[in-house]
Amino acid sequence: PGWFSEISPMWPGEAHSLKVEKILFQGKSEYQNVMVFQSSTYGKVLVLDGVIQLTERDECAYQEMITHLPLCSILNPKKVLVIGGGDGGVLREVSRHSSVEKIDICEIDKMVVDVSKQFFPDIAVGFEDPRVTLHIGDGVAFLKAVPEGTYDAVIVDSSDPIGPAQELFEKPFFASVAKALRPGGVVCTQAESIWLHMHIIEDIVANCRQIFKGSVNYAWTTVPTYPSGMIGFMLCSTEGPSVDFKHPVNPIDENDSEQATRPLKFYNSEIHTAAFCLPSFAKRAIGSK
Numbered sequence: 001p002g003w004f005s006e007i008s009p010m011w012p013g014e015a016h017s018l019k020v021e022k023i024l025f026q027g028k029s030e031y032q033n034v035m036v037f038q039s040s041t042y043g044k045v046l047v048l049d050g051v052i053q054l055t056e057r058d059e060c061a062y063q064e065m066i067t068h069l070p071l072c073s074i075l076n077p078k079k080v081l082v083i084g085g086g087d088g089g090v091l092r093e094v095s096r097h098s099s100v101e102k103i104d105i106c107e108i109d110k111m112v113v114d115v116s117k118q119f120f121p122d123i124a125v126g127f128e129d130p131r132v133t134l135h136i137g138d139g140v141a142f143l144k145a146v147p148e149g150t151y152d153a154v155i156v157d158s159s160d161p162i163g164p165a166q167e168l169f170e171k172p173f174f175a176s177v178a179k180a181l182r183p184g185g186v187v188c189t190q191a192e193s194i195w196l197h198m199h200i201i202e203d204i205v206a207n208c209r210q211i212f213k214g215s216v217n218y219a220w221t222t223v224p225t226y227p228s229g230m231i232g233f234m235l236c237s238t239e240g241p242s243v244d245f246k247h248p249v250n251p252i253d254e255n256d257s258e259q260a261t262r263p264l265k266f267y268n269s270e271i272h273t274a275a276f277c278l279p280s281f282a283k284r285a286i287g288s289k
């Protein structure tokens with residue numbers, strides 16, 4: 001009992017708090033402190049180095065959007081790579097796409113996978129899909145070893161630039177993602193908040209514009225338990241068949257059996273298009289062709 005406050009130098013002067021019912025797990029992996037607690041109103045919560053990664057109540061807004069914004073923007077995605085995403089939520093969402101034949105995931109911290117399987121079975125369910133191959137290791141090294149043009153889509157479901165994910169926000173990593181994608185392939189990365197990190201976003205956009213010769217767009221979703229209540233995504237495509245991120249060509253089939261058993265809670269085609277609409281201060285800073 002008591003409160004968890006997410007205090008961090010990444011969002012100085014503010015902190016989102018959640019009422020704690022019970023602490024369920026505390027551990028230290030090779031890379032970070034890992035904690036799980038039962039909150040009063042958001043279900044179970046996963047925290048890494050004091051930063052909220054997900055809650056059972058609102059994780060759908062992040063996992064569904066980071067996955068379906070890229071995958072619904074291209075026809076027939078077959079081979080997908082997830083960097084990070086050790087909780088399994090993105091895998092759960094990728095698995096909804098029947099065209100997908102192979103899903104590779106590279107997560108650096110095995111403890112995140114194990115803790116998610118133990119405390120968040122409805123999120124870690126993604127690991128059960130037979131198309132999934134789990135690699136425990138550094139995504140930067142993994143991508144360097146990937147043959148050119150291997151993937152139709154890459155999803156970078158990372159934590160924040162301070163900590164193990166730092167290199168996933170730097171130019172060499174984006175270049176290795178571009179190499180691993182086929183022509184007209186797409187990448188979607190966790191791209192912070194326009195309220196908190198506009199300078200980081202400007203740098204990411206500048207780097208992506210140099211590296212990805214197709215489309216480069218910033219989209220966002222609302223996640224009540226992330227600082228500023230929102231989080232953004234960088235959607236980029238490589239040179240080749242053009243990709244219009246704002247108009248999904250590969251709609252999620254709302255009617256198939258998978259949807260019937262576990263319908264989407266957040267994503268739909270209207271919110272897909274709306275996600276790319278930005279407030280004026282962000283349009284000026286980010287711009288979009």
Ligand SMILES: NCCCN[C@H]1CC[C@H](NCCCN)CC1
Binds near residue numbers: 051193196
């Ligand atoms: N697969 C789930 C979550 C991992 N993504 C990140 C977790 C940390 C969060 N900090 C928000 C910082 C303010 N933008 C960003 C998303």
